[in-house]
Amino acid sequence: MFFQQIFKNFNKLTEKAAFFMGDRYYSYQETRNRIFDIAQTITALQPGSNNIGIVTGDDFDTYCALLAALYLQRPYIPVNRKNPVRRIADILTEAGVDLVFCSDAHVATELKDVDLPGVKILEPGMVSPGPIQGDAFVIKDYDPEQLGYILFTSGSTGKPKGVPITYGNMGAYLTKMVTDPLFEYAETDRFIQMFELSFDPSVFSIMMPLHIGATCYVVPDSGVVFHHIFNMLEDHKITVALFIPSVINFLKPYFKEIDLPALRYSMFCGDALHDSVIKGWQLCCPNAAIHNWYGPTETTVICTTYPVVSGHDNSVNDIISIGKPLANVIAILVDDDGKLITDLNVKGEPCFNGDQVIKNYWQNDAADAKSFMLHPETQQKFYKTGDICFLDDKSNYHFSNRKDFQVKINGYRLELAEIEHYARKDVNVNQAVVVKKNDQEMVLFVETKDSVFNEDDLASSLKSYLPWYMIPGKIVALKQMPYNQNMKIDRAALLALTL
Amino acid sequence: MEETEIRSLLFEIFRNTFDYTLPVTDDLSAEKVEKWTSFTHTVFIVEIEARFGITLSLREVARFRNLGDIVIAIKKHKE
Missing domain, CATH: 3.40.50.12780 (ANL, N-terminal domain)
Incomplete structure (x- = not known):
């Protein structure tokens, strides 16, 4: 073993x-x-x-x-x-x-x-x-x-x-x-x-x-952990690296200076991986195979994997596919009523079963009742991720959002990632996150280094791409997004800023 | 730009960025300042670049051990 x-x-x-x-x-x-x-x-x-x-x-x-x-x-x-x-x-x-x-x-x-x-x-x-x-x-x-x-x-x-x-x-x-x-x-x-x-x-x-x-x-x-990471990659000619995407988002303004020929494998997990950033990263580590991994803690580190192949775009709203389940994991998609979704491109909650997947939480019946379900046909126990995904015609999964972040504003069901994608098209925007404030309002946070950034210009730009009901009521420019202890974007902290 | 002038402006930016009220010295490093993290560091560098009118490279900023190193780097850019 x-x-x-x-x-x-x-x-x-x-x-x-x-x-x-x-x-x-x-x-x-x-x-x-x-x-x-x-x-x-x-x-x-x-x-x-x-x-x-x-x-x-x-x-x-x-x-x-x-x-x-x-x-x-x-x-x-x-x-x-x-x-x-x-x-x-x-x-x-x-x-x-x-x-x-x-x-x-x-x-x-x-x-x-x-x-x-x-x-x-x-x-x-x-x-x-x-x-x-x-x-x-x-x-x-x-x-x-x-x-x-x-x-x-x-x-x-x-x-x-x-x-x-x-x-x-x-x-x-x-x-x-x-x-x-x-x-x-x-x-x-x-x-x-x-x-x-x-x-x-x-x-x-x-x-x-x-x-x-x-x-x-x-x-x-x-200290400045991202600098420690860069120095270590360069000084010790690291060959295998599992990253969280925030690391390369941080390094993005410096991509032209970065040359890591020793890196053989560059994997990502823990947050959405953006195609526009990866295209630049590939030039920094020309000899590295790049993989996008996905998985909640309950499935033991990761449960799906996608090999990113240069020139073969497989992203939706700039978010790269999370690929296929690992061999010892069974994945299904279910709707809000727990019914199986078998059609392609239809969104649902991915649920997992298999040798890597837990069967219960630690002494917590309430969490067990909420987070596990029986397969409608086989009666096997599946872990419900609380995420929203869909399957494309090549059997690759795509991550859309957390179920908690699903937004229906003024009667329209919205895809926040789509708004974020168009916001990131602005050359001055490094990161963009939309937060639902209430059933009528959403706020777009953008990270920009431009000291004279104009929120109205960005709103006008968004209006040229998106219907009126997808335009956030408020745009807030930040010099730096808040991140949590695991280096993921801290959406709860952003929500607190809207209150 | 004189070194004392650089140090004075840098320390002012530092205090404002990290809400730092204790005495500031050249040997102050990110490890000693709780709010000085990967994320706030970006804000700090952006502010330094804007106020001094310089652009720092990744290799420069990634090797800074303390504020003294930043003073030396800025001085080099201003020469």
């Missing part, structure tokens, strides 16, 4: 670099020793098989703690250290952890002041070299039904919602990724890891290089 190969590599590769982080390399052997020490300390402090919390960080010890949990076969719960301490504590309590690893001294001190009964806080200074340091890892079987990690996302009620991913889910996804003939990864590859550990694309960026015996380059997570 997938994870066994990772631990075999730690036993075998010794001098090879497993990680680069904080200006230095860490060999597979050095990493193995630290994982061993942390694993032994965890077991000494809290024996058993309970869940382990990990307060996320960009340091070697945090990554080793995560791998120690995987080695011990204890589920880990990564929690973003930049969250307020009360939220961190709520998630740890909700997840039922009895030990939390925290490399951030400030957060650890704060956590000690919060009431967390029965939870031990493990800091790096408490880890001591164990009696069997240097020995090889014992290669164990992984039970596909056992939990690997739980990620908590914000729930609609304000209570964090846990997504429990089993070793079976992780193994299905990662094995598919490593065996896909479109990707020929090698031990000589240099992967970049730019995601916060509570954001699941990090699972790909960490586990994949370790599985194939390559090196994982970890981007520092504070």
